[in-house]
Amino acid sequence: MPQKITYFAIIGGARSVSNPSGLVRRLEHDDGQEDEALRRDFSWKFTPVIIEWERGDFGEELVEVSHEQAEKIIEYFRGRWGASGGA
């Protein structure tokens, strides 16, 4: 069970927090951090993009969002991809 979860919306170009291109999160466990991205099937999977963004190596911008905002973003994606991500 992570002690803390921080969400980031991926934005870039003309996108904003209200229409991001993706959602990633950092989980802080007792033995270290784990970074995950929300996939099209709404599962979470490891991603290197937070590490890359911290180093200036990722082309898009990450903006930290609250847990409530993250829920809204997931709902936004459900509307675009369908409930199972198949749309």
Next chain:
Amino acid sequence: MDSAESLGTSPLVAYHDGTVIIGSAKGRMVGSIDRPVRPDQPDPPDRPDRSERPKTPQDFDAKLAERLSTLTRASAYERLYARAQAQDAPFRERLAREESAQPKDSLSADKPEPDLERPRTYWTEVPRFLALWGRITEKWQGQWHSEPDPADRSHQYDVRSERQARAADLVAGIPAAEPPISESLKSAEKESNRRGWLVGFEHRLKGNNRLMEKVMDSLEAQPDATPEEAVDHIPDAIRYTFCYDHDDYAPGYWDTKSRLESSGYEMYYAKNAWSDPEYKGVNTRWITSSGQRFEVQFHTSESFHAKDEVTHKAYERIRNPETPRAEREDLRDFQRQVTSWIPVPPLAAEIPDYKKEGF
């Protein structure tokens, strides 16, 4: 100076600090980790740094021309060493005072005498970094799997095949945009009055497999992005690195930035990482009038060496999905230890971050 006497002058390099000895064949950079050649990149030249230094143009200032003609890794190291000695003089004097103030019998027999003639700098610590990396490797390598070829990893991604195919088409078109950009960068190097030099120029195009891997990582993290967005926004498909001497760094940054802008390029992003505990330097992103993006990094000799020769493999392990969390923490701690020894150039911290609206 035993760890670097052979810089640029001898085909054999040996470090010996009591914990590690590294024999180095001709062509390997001093302090380099003995890592395999990156599969998607060409072999580096025998002496990449020297071969990339600017040749003296006829119209160059005579003093600068003379300096460039003798600018070798050995001379660069000598200058850095001399500067470090000067900077550390107060520290050595304090050590000497403390030692003389101690009663003689308080020193145990097996305690080594402090080496007052060898102030600790980034370069003197390189053997320790390599020894530390060796211990990390030994601790975790039992859990390391062989690195798969990125070209064979596409099945691991949750990205639809039509998006992959479109991304691959876009990636294939990138190399055609590179020659005129490289020409401008070479001109900026030649005309630099702040003595900046390009390093790793032969790696200016990211290998196709590595680029596709990065595009796929990006697409997977952004299920709502188009392949065009993902490929266009990869910042370093075409990339360059400028190095400067410590005191020339900040003026050199502004000088090179101005020259690239005069060439018609626009900087749309700058990230100053000189306060970052795991990485030092400034990464900038540029766009040509035709819309091709490229990256220019700004380093000192130390920050480039740390990134390219000491922590590169740790960074790759951190990015690897197979790496256990606890190992990732060791790797990040390793990066912090190495990076803490990189001296920050004057005024480097004043270089502002920048992000253009809409990019």
